[in-house]
Amino acid sequence: MNLKRAITVDDLTNFEVYSDPQLAPNGDGYAFVSTTVNADKEYESQLFYQDMKDEKIRQWTFTKGRNSHPRFSPDGTSVVFQSDRSGIPQIWRLPLGGGEAKQITTFKNGATNPAWSKDGNYIIFTASLEKDDCIHNQEEQTKEARQKEQEENNKQPKIISRLAYKSDAGGFLDEKKSQLILYNIETQQFTPLTTADADHTYQDISPNGSVLFAANLQEEADYELTNDLYTVNIYTKELTKITKEKGIYYEASFSPSGEKIACFGNDLTYASATLTELYLFDLVSGERKCLSEEWDFELGDAMIGDTRIGASEAGPIWSKDEQSIYFLGTDHGATGLYSVSVSSKLETLYKNNNHVFGFSYDMEQESFVVGISSPTEPCNYYSFKRGDEIGKLTNANATFxxxxxxxxxxxxxxxxxxxxxxxxxxxxxxxxxxxxxxxxxxxxxxxxxxxxxxxxxxxxxxxxxxxxxxxxxxxxxxxxxxxxxxxxxxxxxxxxxxxxxxxxxxxxxxxxxxxxxxxxxxxxxxxxxxxxxxxxxxxxxxxxxxxxxxxxNWLSFYGVSDIGYFFNKWEHGHDLLDDPEKLWEIxxxxxxxxxxxxxxxxxxxxxxxxxxxxxxxxxxxxxxxxxxxxxxxxxxxxxxxxxxxxxxxxxxxxxxxxxxxxxxxx
Missing domain, CATH: 3.40.50.1820 (Alpha/Beta hydrolase fold, catalytic domain)
Structure with a gap:
């Protein structure tokens, strides 16, 4: 006889989903995001903090809407995060000693993904800007003004001249591009770090102020499906291309000294079916090394689910001594936490027939907080140290x-x-x-x-x-x-x-x-x-x-999908005009x-x-x-x-x- 009731469709509103664990600089606690579907059947994400000593969980944000991407300042006295509490995602700063969160940005199209410089003097974030936008007089629109502008835009004809003119995530693309912006804490001034006609994705920042980002700056970017790594120095604005071999590179991070970079990527040998590799770039010698050359499993998290709302760290993350790199890997229906030495020695740190969906690493104590899901446990956080058993930190969805x-x-x-x-x-x-x-x-x-x-x-x-x-x-x-x-x-x-x-x-x-x-x-x-x-x-x-x-219909898919013009070739070996009969056959x-x-x-x-x-x-x-x-x-x-x-x-x-x-x- 069943003592518990059956799960229902409506239970989507009865459980919470954790994401993005972030250990504090002193390792005494960690912040994370919890997402729920509220009574109005809308997503709501709040920031929480758990003290590792007393294990108490404290809620940091209470506003309706979505608060996410918490990042501690290097001295641990404040957290910067993004929130749409004003109507559109903007960057906010919360002092941990007490007081209300303060809004930093009022960019017209919003601001996302904040990060700190190592000295704590700057915040780097991403903003969607048109070519001639001035970042010094950005004003956030009211909800009514945004709706009116959108309605007017929808009445206007769209002039299209690019091959890649739409995306499933972004809809019809316009002239705006994702640019990296620097915010000076002391002067409260904004400085553009990138201006090229391309989307720029922040990766990391080095101790000397070099911001690492990924972008496709090819002249014919729609035809060259690559993603290179670059650095731009926040003081000199000097731009340096890191990657030389053709490929797609992402999730890059500096070693603690700033002399090396680890990243995921691949050279598209098998098109979209190419396994992810782990690359090591030595900025002193200029050497590139593939640490995963002899492995035969997917790096990162390739698990499919319908409740993993919110991003979480999958690596690669450096150890303090720069001798090891930590990352998630996907293998036989499970994901786990792995370590690799700079000499390519692979070690499984934690894998237990479940889904490790994210982690955070404390360099000083050499410990981890890992997020784990299983078929009968939507999410929880656990503490973990090499050689030790994992310890449960949270009891998410206990009533459910x-x-x-x-x-x-x-x-x-x-x-x-x-x-x-x-x-x-x-x-x-x-x-x-x-x-x-x-x-x-x-x-x-x-x-x-x-x-x-x-x-x-x-x-x-x-x-x-x-x-x-x-x-x-x-x-x-x-x-x-x-x-x-x-x-x-x-x-x-x-x-x-x-x-x-x-x-x-x-x-x-x-x-x-x-x-x-x-x-x-x-x-x-x-x-x-x-x-x-x-x-x-x-x-x-x-x-x-x-x-x-x-x-x-693969024939029409070629011309209507945001990826159709290359996906058919990648997956079937044929474009529309190469062999339409073959596309029709399948x-x-x-x-x-x-x-x-x-x-x-x-x-x-x-x-x-x-x-x-x-x-x-x-x-x-x-x-x-x-x-x-x-x-x-x-x-x-x-x-x-x-x-x-x-x-x-x-x-x-x-x-x-x-x-x-x-x-x-x-």
């Missing part, structure tokens, strides 16, 4: 976890038709009873170069709570299993990746007799939506399907006549990654053929709907998924 039954997944391993090893997980339904038969839902992840694994996933738990057996796997193309595996679906969409997910269903039916083979459902988003569309065009095995933010739309499975199509109207015309084509074609199909459009939603979209729409989306499966397979 006391009341709600979360299902622990059962890991499965099976052989694909060609002998490749495939990993997955199965959730039994809430209130499971032996001898009963249950309907089944197969979940297929997006990417395709990402990973399902041992993290909390609201959608999966809701489906299990509704009485479904839920299966999710990592078919070839997924991260976590090495370079050959992640590259294996390129130029073969709908091939062996399709067989992998179908073989997974075969395995589940053979080994879990409580699954009713007459009541099978399938769903997935993005690439998972493509695969859902592909499945219903090639098999009548499933009695219901839900395709989300999907791809149906387009699910071609096989619409074969579809007999009732299909629900869910799509955001502002999705620029997989634009809604992909859903429109599929719906109209199937409806014209008098197939069983329904189309739900989500206004204002982009490709991130299921993960960080409007909470009200996220909940509506889940309700529609449950409704469709209830109708056809319950």
């Amino acid at each position: 976890l006391t009341e709600v039954e979360l299902i622990e997944p059962e890991e499965i391993q099976f052989k694909a038709e060609d002998g490749w090893d495939i990993q997955g997980w199965l959730l039994r339904p809430y209130g499971f009873e032996k001898g009963k038969k249950y309907p089944f839902v197969l979940e297929i992840h997006g990417g395709p170069h990402a990973m399902y694994g041992q993290t909390f996933f609201h959608e999966m738990q809701v489906l299990a709570a509704k009485g479904y057996v839920v299966l999710y796997t990592n078919p070839r193309g997924s991260h976590g299993y090495g370079q050959e595996f992640v590259n294996a679906c390129r130029h073969d969409y709908g091939g062996k990746d399709y067989l992998d997910v179908m073989n997974a269903v075969d395995y589940a039916l053979e080994n879990f007799p409580f699954i009713d083979e007459e009541r099978l459902g399938v769903t997935g988003g993005s690439y998972g939506g493509f695969m859902t569309n592909w499945i219903v065009g090639h098999s009548n095995r499933f009695k219901a399907a839900v395709t989300q933010r999907s791809i149906s 387009s699910p739309l071609k096989y619409a006549k074969n579809v007999e499975t009732p299909l629900l199509i869910l799509h955001g109207e502002q999705d620029f990654r997989c634009p809604i015309e992909q859903a429109e084509q599929l719906f109209v074609t199937l409806k014209h053929l008098k197939k069983e199909v329904e189309f739900v459009r989500f206004p204002g939603a982009n490709h991130e709907l299921s993960r960080s979209g409007d909470p009200k729409l996220r909940m509506e989306r889940l309700n529609h998924i449950c409704r469709w499966f209830e109708k056809y397979i319950r």
Whole structure:
């Protein structure tokens, strides 16, 4: 008999999500961000601080809206952070000795991602500026003025001359670019550090005042998909390019002395399926070294979930003696904390079949605070020191976890038709009873170069709570299993990746007799939506399907997606004009006549990654053929709907998924 209730769609408003742990300079405590969905079904993020000695948690911010990105001053007396409490993200400073937070910036388009110089005299942040904007007379608009300006802009024609003219995150792009700005604490003056016609991303600052940033400053940046590292000195404004080899470099950090830089990156050898490498740049000798050359796993956090709101540190982070670098790694359905020496010796510091989603490192005490999620624990922070057991610091979502039954997944391993090893997980339904038969839902992840694994996933738990057996796997193309595996679906969409997910269903039916083979459902988003569309065009095995933010036609995808003009070439080996017949062969739309499975199509109207015309084509074609199909459009939603979209729409989306499966397979 179950003592706890089943989780619901509405429980999205009943748990909190932690992110961005930041240890104080003295190591006595750490700040972090907690995000919830409030009573108005809007996101709210607040800053908290936990003392490591008494373990008490103190709330620092209380304003409605989103407060995030806390960064301690070097002397630990204040914290700078970003907040949209005034209506748009701006930079604020909070004195820790007492007193209210003070607003530092009033930039028209907002200001984000603050950081301190090592001497504590300056704050560096990012602001979106047009070429001729003056940073000395920036005034923040009222909400009404912003709305009026937006309405006027929407009435004007858009003149487009760039290849990359829109993005899923930013919408239609204008002339504004992300620039780095320096704020002098004493004089309260702003100084531009970058002005090039490109977006600049802050990385780190050295002891001598060199700001490290990433940017694509190529003359034809839309055609050269690179991301180089540069430094600009805050005193001399001297600009230096660090990277010389073609590639994409990011998450870079200076060693404590400022003489070396560690960063993630890759040379695109396998296009978007290239494993992330860890590079070391010696600024004295000019040498570049790849520390991860002999490894075969993905660096950073490639875990997919639907509740990881807010950024967290994944590395690389230097040790005080500059002999080690710390980072997260993705491997076989889990992420862990790793260390590598400057001589490339790899060491696993912590990995325990769960999701380490972020960490902070204290150089003086050589200790860590790590954020961990598991399928039955949305998030918590733990203390960790090399060689010691981890110690639990927080008890997040305690009431929620006391009341709600979360299902622990059962890991499965099976052989694909060609002998490749495939990993997955199965959730039994809430209130499971032996001898009963249950309907089944197969979940297929997006990417395709990402990973399902041992993290909390609201959608999966809701489906299990509704009485479904839920299966999710990592078919070839997924991260976590090495370079050959992640590259294996390129130029073969709908091939062996399709067989992998179908073989997974075969395995589940053979080994879990409580699954009713007459009541099978399938769903997935993005690439998972493509695969859902592909499945219903090639098999009548499933009695219901839900395709989300999907791809149906690779021919049109080339010209409408914000990444289509290079993604087709990267993933399929063909552009539109190279081999349109090949792109049509792997387009699910071609096989619409074969579809007999009732299909629900869910799509955001502002999705620029997989634009809604992909859903429109599929719906109209199937409806014209008098197939069983329904189309739900989500206004204002982009490709991130299921993960960080409007909470009200996220909940509506889940309700529609449950409704469709209830109708056809319950």
